[in-house]
Amino acid sequence: MTSPVQTEDTSVPGGNGPDALTKDGAQETKTQEGLSPGQLMWRRFRRDRTGIISACVVIFFFAIALLAPLISKVYGKDPYTLYGQNSLDLLNEFNMPAGSFGGASGSYWFGIEPNLGRDVFTQLLYGMRTSIFTALGATVLIVVVGVLIGLVGGYFGGTIDYWLGRFTDLMLGFPSQLFMIASMPVITAAFVAPDENTPTWLRAGAIIAVVGGLGWMGIARLMRAATLTMREREFVEAAKISGASPWRIIRKELLPNLWSPILVQATLQLPNTVLNVAFLSFVGVGFVEPTPDWGRMFANGADYIQLDPWYMLYPGVAMVIFVVAFNLLGDSVRDAFDPKSGR
Amino acid sequence: MSENKTTKAVGDSATAVKDRPLLEVEGLTKHFPIYGGFPFKRQVGAVQAVEGVTLDVFPGESLGLVGESGCGKSTTGRMLTRLLEPTGGTIKYEGRDITHANRRELAPIRSEIQMIFQDPYASLNPRQTVGKIISGPMEINDINPPGGREARVRELLETVGLNPEHYNRFPHEFSGGQRQRIGVARALALEPKLIIADEPVSALDVSIQAQVVNLLQELQRERGIAFVFIAHDLSIVRHFSQRVAVMYLGKLVEIADRDTLYSGPRHPYTHALLSAVPETDIDVQKRERIRLVGDVPSPIMPPSGCRFRTRCWKAQDKCATEEPPLVQLSGNKAGHLTACHFPEDPTIDVGARKEDVVMDPALRSLEKDAKKS
Ligand SMILES: Nc1ncnc2c1ncn2[C@@H]1O[C@H](COP(=O)(O)OP(=O)(O)OP(=O)(O)O)[C@@H](O)[C@H]1O
Ligand SMILES: [Mg+2]
16 A cells, blocks of 8 residues: 555566656655546545535535425425415415514424415425526536537637637627526527417526526636647647547547536536526526526515515525535535645 | 668667668658738748658668757657648658548558657546556557457556556556556557657656666567657667667758767767767767857748758858758768768767867857866
C-alpha cells in the first residue's frame, strides 16, 4: 500500500527498470493503488463538510419529489381535494384559513390554501415534484445541447466552429425571460387546437423546450473552451494516429476528461432552471390549475400576501433552501474535481 | 538523383536494409498562415515552418533529425504521421502517395506508422487505465491478437520493462519515465514498421533518458522497426541513429550516415552543432569551439538564399542571392548531402584550424580580456 512497496514492484526483472526507483511527484500523491481520478475526486469530496451537508439536503429534496405520492398517502391527503370547501370550519368568512399560522394543524401541517381550501403540504410536495422533474428534464436538455455544440465547435474548429459560435452569440442576445414568456403560448398553440385543453405532458414538454432551448449557451461556451485546450493534447493526437474517428475521439478521449466541468455546470445549472421553470408558472405561462406547481404557489401566494402571508412562507423557504444547497453543492463538486481552483 | 541523395544505413545495426525506402519524402513544405488585418481578417503572411524537406527512411533504420528549437522538426514529424496537412511536396509510404490521403484512405497504413511523443504527461489520457490506453489502437483497428487483447497488453508492458500487473492503473500513478514506456507500448501495439519519435526523452530526467533510449534501440534492433528520431541534441542521436539529418530554419542542411557526419561535417551549421556537444570521452581530441551568436531568424521572414547565412562565419554575397542545393559535394561519400556554397573541410580536428571560431565580437573581446588578466 505504501510507496516503497510500490516502487519495488515496478522494477521488473529483465527490464531496465531502475527508473522506477527514481521517485517523483507521482509517487507521493498516491495513497492506494489503482485509484481512478474519479475515486480521487470522491475522496476529496467526502472531506468537504459543506458539500456533504448540501448533498444531503439536495438528496432530501429529490427524495421528497420522488416519494410525493407515497408521503401523501401516508399523510392521507391529496393536492386536489378542496378540503376548505368540504368542511366549513377550515376557512373563515373571507375565505382565508381559519386557524392561526395559515390554518396549520395536526391534520393540515402547512395549513390550508386560501379560497379553494386545498392542503398546502401536499400541494408543496407535488408542486416540487412537478417543478424539480421539469427542471431536471430542462437541465438534461441544456447540458446535452450545450456539451454537444461546445464539443463539436471546439473539436472541429474552422467554419463549423465559426457558425456555431455566431449561433451561440445570437441565442445569448435574446432577452431570454421575455422570450420564454412570448414563446410558450406559441409552442403550445402549434400543437393544440384552440378549442382543446393542453395536456399537461405537452406543457411540460414545451417548458423544457423553451427553458432548455434558451439556456444551453453558457455551457456550450465553456465546453468549447475546455475542448480547445484538450484537443491539442498529445493523447488526442495519439488516437488520431491510430486512426480513430472524430466521433470516437470525442466520446472516448475528450468526453471522459470533460466530465468534471460538465457535472459542475449541471449542478450549478439545475437550481437556475428550477427558478426559470418557477418563473414561467409565476407569470402564468407555465403549468396551470389544477396541476400542483411550485412556481404557481408563489403566484397564488402573492395574491394573498397581505391577508395570509403563511401560504407563501412554506414554498418560499423550501425554494431558498433548495437553491442555496444546490449552489453550495455545485461549489463543492467543483472544488473536489479541481482542488487547485478556488480557495 | 535518388541514388545521389540517400545512403544505405550503415553501422552496427543488425537489421537488414532493403533497397527500397519505406518512406520517401520529397520537397515537403508546411506554411502556417498568419491572419490579421482589420476589419476583415485575411492572410497577411505565413510561418514557413518546413521548406522543401527531402529524405528517405529505409526499413529498419533509424534516422535522426536534429536542429535547434523551432526549426521545424516536430512539424516535419507531424506531417509524416499525417497529423498535419502538408502545404507542398509528397510523402510516399511503400510507394503509395499518402500526402493528402484522408482518414479512410490511410486506414490500411495507420497501424504501420506510429508516434512517440515528447511530453509523457500529456500523451496519456488521464482518465483511461494503462490497459485501455495500450489496447485502444488495437480496438480502433479491430485487431484481435491470439490470446486476447489483454494478454497482448500485458506482454507489451513486459516488453517495455513495466510490470504487467499495472494493467489497471491510471497514468497519474506512474513516473515520467514509466509513462514514456507506456507510450512506447502503445506505439508498439500495432506492430508498426515506422515510429516517429518526437524528442521522446527530452522531457525526462537525464538518468532515465539513457534507459528509454536503450529500450528504443533494443526494439529497433529486435523488431526491425524504422525510426525517425527527432532530437535537438546531437549526443543522443549519435547513440541511436545510423543516419542523421540536420535541419535549420525549416530546411535540411546536411544529411549523412552517423560516422561521416560526426567525423567530417561539411555544413558550417552542423559543425557548430557538433562543437556544442559536450565531450563524453576524455581521450577524444579536443575539438574547436564554434559559438553561434544571435537567435534563429524568424521563419516568417527567412533570410534569402542560404537561411544560415545570417549566423555563418563563411557567408559571402553568393549566399544571399543563391540558395545552395542539397547535393553530394566532391569528396563526400555517397549519401552525404550538404546544402552549402562554401563547405567546411571534412574534419573537426583542432589541427585544421589554429583558432577557435568565435562569432561574436563582444565575446571575442571578452576572451582577449580574459587572456590578458
Ligand atoms: N500550429 C502552428 N501554427 C503556427 N506556427 C506554428 C505551428 N506549429 C509550429 N509553428 C511554428 O513552426 C516553427 C517550427 O515549429 P516546430 O514545432 O516544428 O519546431 P521544433 O523543431 O519541433 O522545435 P522544438 O525543438 O522546440 O520542439 C516554429 O517557428 C513554430 O513557431
Ligand atoms: Mg518539437
